[in-house]
Amino acid sequence: MTEFMQTYFPNVLNLQDEIIESIWETIYMTGWTALFAGILGILLGVTLVVTDTNGILAKPRLYDNLDRAINTFRSIPFIIMLALIGPITRLLVGTTIGPTAAIVPLVVGTVPFYSRQVQNALLEVDQGIIEAAEAMGSTPWEIIFRVYLKEGLPSIIRASSVTIINLIGLTAMAGAIGGGGLGNLAIARGYNRFQDDVTLVATLAILIIVFISQFIGNYFVKKTSH
Amino acid sequence: MIELKNIDVTFTDKKETIEAVKNVSLSIKAGDIYGIVGYSGAGKSTLVRTINLLQRPTKGDVIVGRHNLMDLPPKELRQARKKIGMIFQHFNLMRSRTVAGNIAYPLRGTGLSKQQINDKVDELLELVGLSDKKDTYPSQLSGGQKQRVAIARALANDPEVLLCDEATSALDPKTTLSILELLKELNQKLGLTIAIITHEMQVVKEICNKVAVMENGEVVEEGDLVSIFTDAQNPLTKEFISTATQIDQALDKLAKHPTLLNLTSEDVLATIAYVGESTSSPLIASLYAQFAVTTNILYGNVEILQETPIGNLIVVLSGEERQRDKAIAYLEAHDVTVSLLQHNQTVFAFNKKQVG
Known part of the structure; x- marks a missing residue:
């Protein structure tokens, strides 16, 4: 085994600690971003659905503005976004280097995508059910929490799982410009120093993280669908 | 019990305005089973939805019990809606909740304890004949069973009025009859006032004591069932009756x-x-x-x-x-x-x- 590793993965053996650290950095960035972007995305997704013209709290002006803002942010390529919001990152975190700093652009890059996903998930909830809840005298809050979010849960989980996989992709990109993590490892070590075995291991590690998130997502979708 | 006065409902689009309901006045007395028939697009569904203000009329008064719903602020309107049950063509049950969960939905926040809610759910399930389906999810129920659950849910807050918006239109004839029988039983047992929207004269014939016929947003004829069936004046009414006979x-x-x-x-x-x-x-x-x-x-x-x-x-x-x-x-x-x-x-x- 060691012999095999020494022959084909010489650099990987020397970098074991760094690889483990990179994996943790990727998980760290993904986890915190998922948390912040998740909260913001659900908030915005719900706002979009309820303020739409046919929504339970119709506010067409607010909807239009939000809609446009989300479209605009979604249109900015992430690699440019990283550079673009550098000053804000520095303001919030004090630096633009490292996994913690990467969380800021990652959240900004993920929220528009995720809020759209949440919006679509909630729009799948049958309008008739919303109407029935209104007819039963439910308040808008009750309709949001006890109907939209509960009925839409399987779709939201599915959307979250897609978003997290997307997000893992973004962490790799953020890593390349100094965010750390497996992206950084693959580029800074594997690519720039021609250590292809490191790139390969970084890829495998990312794939494993993706598969695990997908598996967890599917499990919960199944558990919440009736 | 229900008094609709000069109801107008106008939908305004960018291009056109549609008068879905035109100057309709109806009076439904306590204990009535009131049928509103008409073809699709006649405005009957819009009309029934004005009774609980799911559709706010452009003009007119909606009086249910002692309240003019048009004057109520949102909070009191929600309170009033709890006393107006409603069932729908497509049942509108929540897929994520069990039968018991669906029926208990409107009971939360009413001050009942968990045990009391549970007892009430059991009581309602017995009333609609579905006690054995308590922990089933709606996706496992037949159409007729789903409508029974919807009826139980609509009755959870002991309403005095039940609105049925094409409640049997998605059901086969035999199931339709059993649902209508249940409604009739509820009318007699609980003194429930029922308003039924349908395009089937058979449904009206089966349980209504009063009928209104709608066409192009207007009520063209109205009266008690027997006189409508024997002495219809309007050609549309006659057409509906002949489909039934x-x-x-x-x-x-x-x-x-x-x-x-x-x-x-x-x-x-x-x-x-x-x-x-x-x-x-x-x-x-x-x-x-x-x-x-x-x-x-x-x-x-x-x-x-x-x-x-x-x-x-x-x-x-x-x-x-x-x-x-x-x-x-x-x-x-x-x-x-x-x-x-x-x-x-x-x-x-x-x-x-x-x-x-």
Whole structure:
């Protein structure tokens, strides 16, 4: 085994600690971003659905503005976004280097995508059910929490799982410009120093993280669908 | 119980305005089962949705119980809605909740304890006959069962009014009947006032005591069931009734196959309609005894509406012309409506009054 590793993965053996650290950095960035972007995305997704013209709290002006803002942010390529919001990152975190700093652009890059996903998930909830809840005298809050979010849960989980996989992709990109993590490892070590075995291991590690998130997502979708 | 006064509902689009409901006034009394019939697009669904302000009228008053709902602030309107149950064509149950969860939904926040809610759910399930389905998810239920759950949910807050928006339109005829029977039972047991929207006259016939017929956003005719069925004035109402009695279909068939009739110059084809007391058989027997006119019944439909029998027959009256006339006069003297019918058979020409 060691012999095999020494022959084909010489650099990987020397970098074991760094690889483990990179994996943790990727998980760290993904986890915190998922948390912040998740909260913001659900908030915005719900706002979009309820303020739409046919929504339970119709506010067409607010909807239009939000809609446009989300479209605009979604249109900015992430690699440019990283550079673009550098000053804000520095303001919030004090630096633009490292996994913690990467969380800021990652959240900004993920929220528009995720809020759209949440919006679509909630729009799948049958309008008739919303109407029935209104007819039963439910308040808008009750309709949001006890109907939209509960009925839409399987779709939201599915959307979250897609978003997290997307997000893992973004962490790799953020890593390349100094965010750390497996992206950084693959580029800074594997690519720039021609250590292809490191790139390969970084890829495998990312794939494993993706598969695990997908598996967890599917499990919960199944558990919440009736 | 429910008073709609001069209701207008106008939908304004960028391009056009649609008047879905035009100046409709209706009064539904406590204990009524009030049917509103009309074809799709007649505005009946929009109208019923104004009763709990799911659709706010552009103009008019909606009085349910003691409140004019149009004047209520949102919080009180929600309170009032809890006392107005509603069921829908597509049931609108929550997929993520069990049967018990769906029924308990409107009970949360009403101050009942968990145990009390559970007891209430059991009680409601028993009322609709689904006690064994308590922990099932709606996706595992049949259409009729889903509607029963929806009814239980609608009744959770002990409403005085139940609105049914095409509640049986997605169900097969047998299930429709069982749901209608349940509604009738609830009407009698709980004194529930029910408003039913439907495009099927069969549904109205089955349980309503009052009917309104809608067309193009207006109520064209309104009255109690028996008088609407026996004395309809509006052509649309007549059309709806004939779909329920099927007398038109029967006539169509006869018209297509006139040879079936085997008419001779002594025969006339007629429809006979009667209400209540004037039962047909002794009359028909006496037609022969008194006037030597035989009556051949080709088609018959006898309905019992609100305990009043209503008969519609298609008959061939045979006998000498003079005797036939006497027989018809005799029938009419006994409150039986006789209309002679034209037919395509060229055996002889009519010279008496002809009704198409």
